[in-house]
Amino acid sequence: MAAAKPDPAPDFFATSRAGVADAELRRKLENSTGRHLDHVAQMRAEFPPYDAERDAARAIKEDAIGRLDQLLIELKHQLEANGCTVFIAADAAEARDYILKVARQAGARRVVKGKSMATEEIALNPALEAAGLEVVETDLGEYIVQLRRERPSHIITPAIHLSKEDIGQLFADKLGIPYSAEPATLTAAARDRLRGIFLAADMGITGVNFAVAETGTLVLVENEGNGRLSSTLPETFIAVMGIEKVIPRLADVPHFLEILARTGTGQKLTTYTNFISGPRRKGEADGPGAMHVVMLDNGRSTMLADPVLREALYCLRCGACLNVCPVYRRIGGHAYNSVYPGPIGSIVSPNLFGSAAAQLPFASTLCGACRDICPVKIDIPRILLHLRWKEGQATPPIKWPADARRARAGVARFARMARHPRTMRLLTRAAAIFARPFAHDGYLKRMPGAFRNWTRWGRDFPAPRFRRRKHVP
Amino acid sequence: MTAFHKLIANVKTALERAPRPAEPGHAADGGAAMPVAGDLRRTELIAQFARELAAVGGVFLGALTADQARPRIVALARELGAKAAACGAGVTMDLAPLARALEQSGVAMTRADRKSVADRAAYRDRLAQADLGIVEAHAAIAATGTLAVVGAADRPNSLTLLPPANLILVHADRVMPDLAAAVAALGTATFVTNRVALITGPSRTADIEKMIVLGVHGPKQLYAIAVWPAEGAR
Numbered sequence: 001m002a003a004a005k006p007d008p009a010p011d012f013f014a015t016s017r018a019g020v021a022d023a024e025l026r027r028k029l030e031n032s033t034g035r036h037l038d039h040v041a042q043m044r045a046e047f048p049p050y051d052a053e054r055d056a057a058r059a060i061k062e063d064a065i066g067r068l069d070q071l072l073i074e075l076k077h078q079l080e081a082n083g084c085t086v087f088i089a090a091d092a093a094e095a096r097d098y099i100l101k102v103a104r105q106a107g108a109r110r111v112v113k114g115k116s117m118a119t120e121e122i123a124l125n126p127a128l129e130a131a132g133l134e135v136v137e138t139d140l141g142e143y144i145v146q147l148r149r150e151r152p153s154h155i156i157t158p159a160i161h162l163s164k165e166d167i168g169q170l171f172a173d174k175l176g177i178p179y180s181a182e183p184a185t186l187t188a189a190a191r192d193r194l195r196g197i198f199l200a201a202d203m204g205i206t207g208v209n210f211a212v213a214e215t216g217t218l219v220l221v222e223n224e225g226n227g228r229l230s231s232t233l234p235e236t237f238i239a240v241m242g243i244e245k246v247i248p249r250l251a252d253v254p255h256f257l258e259i260l261a262r263t264g265t266g267q268k269l270t271t272y273t274n275f276i277s278g279p280r281r282k283g284e285a286d287g288p289g290a291m292h293v294v295m296l297d298n299g300r301s302t303m304l305a306d307p308v309l310r311e312a313l314y315c316l317r318c319g320a321c322l323n324v325c326p327v328y329r330r331i332g333g334h335a336y337n338s339v340y341p342g343p344i345g346s347i348v349s350p351n352l353f354g355s356a357a358a359q360l361p362f363a364s365t366l367c368g369a370c371r372d373i374c375p376v377k378i379d380i381p382r383i384l385l386h387l388r389w390k391e392g393q394a395t396p397p398i399k400w401p402a403d404a405r406r407a408r409a410g411v412a413r414f415a416r417m418a419r420h421p422r423t424m425r426l427l428t429r430a431a432a433i434f435a436r437p438f439a440h441d442g443y444l445k446r447m448p449g450a451f452r453n454w455t456r457w458g459r460d461f462p463a464p465r466f467r468r469r470k471h472v473p
Numbered sequence: 474m475t476a477f478h479k480l481i482a483n484v485k486t487a488l489e490r491a492p493r494p495a496e497p498g499h500a501a502d503g504g505a506a507m508p509v510a511g512d513l514r515r516t517e518l519i520a521q522f523a524r525e526l527a528a529v530g531g532v533f534l535g536a537l538t539a540d541q542a543r544p545r546i547v548a549l550a551r552e553l554g555a556k557a558a559a560c561g562a563g564v565t566m567d568l569a570p571l572a573r574a575l576e577q578s579g580v581a582m583t584r585a586d587r588k589s590v591a592d593r594a595a596y597r598d599r600l601a602q603a604d605l606g607i608v609e610a611h612a613a614i615a616a617t618g619t620l621a622v623v624g625a626a627d628r629p630n631s632l633t634l635l636p637p638a639n640l641i642l643v644h645a646d647r648v649m650p651d652l653a654a655a656v657a658a659l660g661t662a663t664f665v666t667n668r669v670a671l672i673t674g675p676s677r678t679a680d681i682e683k684m685i686v687l688g689v690h691g692p693k694q695l696y697a698i699a700v701w702p703a704e705g706a707r
């Protein structure tokens with residue numbers, strides 16, 4: 001198991017090593033992410049307009065983020081007109097305090113939660129529990145990790161690091177049911193347990209996928225029905241949204257829905273797409289009596305101010321970039337020590353958690369698979385490079401482990417050398433003569449000494465050439 | 474409101490650090506409101522809807538007239554062993570005859586009239602006990618096998634949420650080709666005043682090793698019928 005508990009001084013180097021060393025974890029990750037990627041490939045192949053929809057969705061995000069101020073004013077106005085109470089939270093503490101205040105005023109004791117990364121981000125559950133509230137995560141994956149007192153290891157599939165046997169054992173221990181590793185049996189057990197909790201809950205909290213400014217409508221997508229239940233049954237309902245979730249018009253929503261599930265879960269559409277515009281109206285049998293919307297900044301306006309980082313605000317939190325990332329697939333989500341792991345996590349976490357997550361932008365091979373799969377075509381490698389450059393300017397610098405220090409020193413030496421073309425050419429020629437007997441088809445299969453790690457895992461190194469490569473215009 | 478103004482000021486300053494993109498080119502709303510397709514096209518759309526619904530684990534019971542649908546639903550209730558069912562008010566159809574037919578076959582019916590809904594706790598308890606929930610959708614989406622159900626006072630959202638099985642009717646003219654057409658057909662105003670749920674198959678999860686299991690918190694079984702307008706009505 002990779003370290004699961006939030007570490008007071010998280011050390012990515014230690015946790016990622018633990019992740020790599022865990023062969024069982026790797027098997028589970030390969031299994032789940034592989035299955036997901038197969039589904040996505042099939043979905044894309046079966047839906048010719050896929051790429052056009054990606055461009056449309058991206059254009060809408062560019063527009064929305066580009067006039068975020070206007071859209072937030074419009075959204076707030078519309079939500080209030082629909083009967084919602086809107087609260088602006090500058091940071092996590094303000095959001096938590098507000099939600100606690102609402103819970104206290106409503107006299108709430110039992111809280112059911114739909115899946116929400118925003119509430120993970122603000123560490124809401126510990127705060128509610130400390131105030132004496134009973135908080136139950138109702139998304140199956142979230143319920144599983146909550147029973148284990150862990151954090152999710154994936155933004156879409158929270159229990160991706162667990163096998164069905166792990167979960168069978170967990171349910172046998174915690175729910176007192178006979179051991180079974182059958183997903184259907186385990187799901188039924190969770191349903192039974194949670195149905196009673198839903199019916200008794202007096203407060204529901206969920207996240208938001210899209211917030212439509214034009215109509216003041218929150219769009220919530222999910223498969224299980226727990227988001228619908230959380231927003232329908234309890235008397236008080238709170239939706240927590242990052243300010244970047246706003247989109248201009250209702251007619252924009254289909255463009256996002258056409259790509260979100262196809263990429264995120266390999267479905268055409270999730271089972272439930274809920275459009276919620278306000279609390280229960282007169283004469284209605286269900287729906288919350290009071291509906292609150294918490295708009296969360298928590299560092300997002302800082303990202304907005306950085307012209308490169310801004311692009312990360314287009315993220316739909318579909319989770320696909322995690323599944324496709326060779327680093328994520330080997331170290332698992334917990335190694336990142338952040339609620340947001342994987343490529344997109346490596347971008348947003350440093351902004352959220354400061355120096356504790358400063359190493360994350362370096363945890364990438366920059367292979368670009370994330371950019372290729374991203375439904376809104378976020379250029380993740382470019383942003384990661386930008387963050388690496390920024391980190392280079394920051395104080396205090398990252399404490400690198402010894403082998404990373406050596407590698408970085410080597411690269412720094414190379415960089416210095418590369419600034420002197422003559423010396424560089426001389427050395428390359430010397431290396432070319434030396435390497436000639438070992439090269440096959442212009443590549444070296446094995447590298448000596450300090451370069452050994454390059455070829456250790458079957459990666460070839462282009463052999464140095466005596467003559468300069470001709471540049472084809 | 475100072476917090477909000479502070480946020481807006483923050484966002485404004487942040488935006489000014491980098492130029493705003495040029496004004497967007499929004500695509501026009503696709504699809505006119507509730508277009509009535511020709512008979513052939515209608516049949517194609519219904520067939521596609523049926524295929525897609527089956528692909529997500531739902532069951533299409535056929536394109537039937539109201540008179541054919543009633544006995545089929547009574548038979549379904551029997552197949553499910555349903556002792557209690559709940560139904561909401563129709564959209565284009567009157568569901569009262571259906572409710573009566575079910576009652577006559579021995580199924581205890583919970584209606585969503587003002588009287589039964591008034592005691593919200595009692596109504597919810599009855600729904601939680603019901604074996605089958607019945608509603609009419611405003612529209613269906615052929616491309617994805619989706620039913621667009623609009624909640625209302627006489628069509629509570631819990632109807633498609635609490636019972637373990639759902640039967641959703643949709644008027645045969647209201648099967649739209651795709652999502653954009655359905656959203657346009659429902660119209661913006663509907664989304665402001667009512668809750669809308671797009672339902673694509675039974676409740677499901679893939680949270681355990683990405684293996685699909687149907688029936689988590691919502692219904693485990695989903696049946697749909699496309700209802701032709703009564704003979705001679707067109």
Ligand code: SF4
Nearest residue numbers: 315316318319321374
């Ligand atoms: S960055 Fe793109 S791929 Fe990654 S979670 Fe966000 S939307 Fe999905």
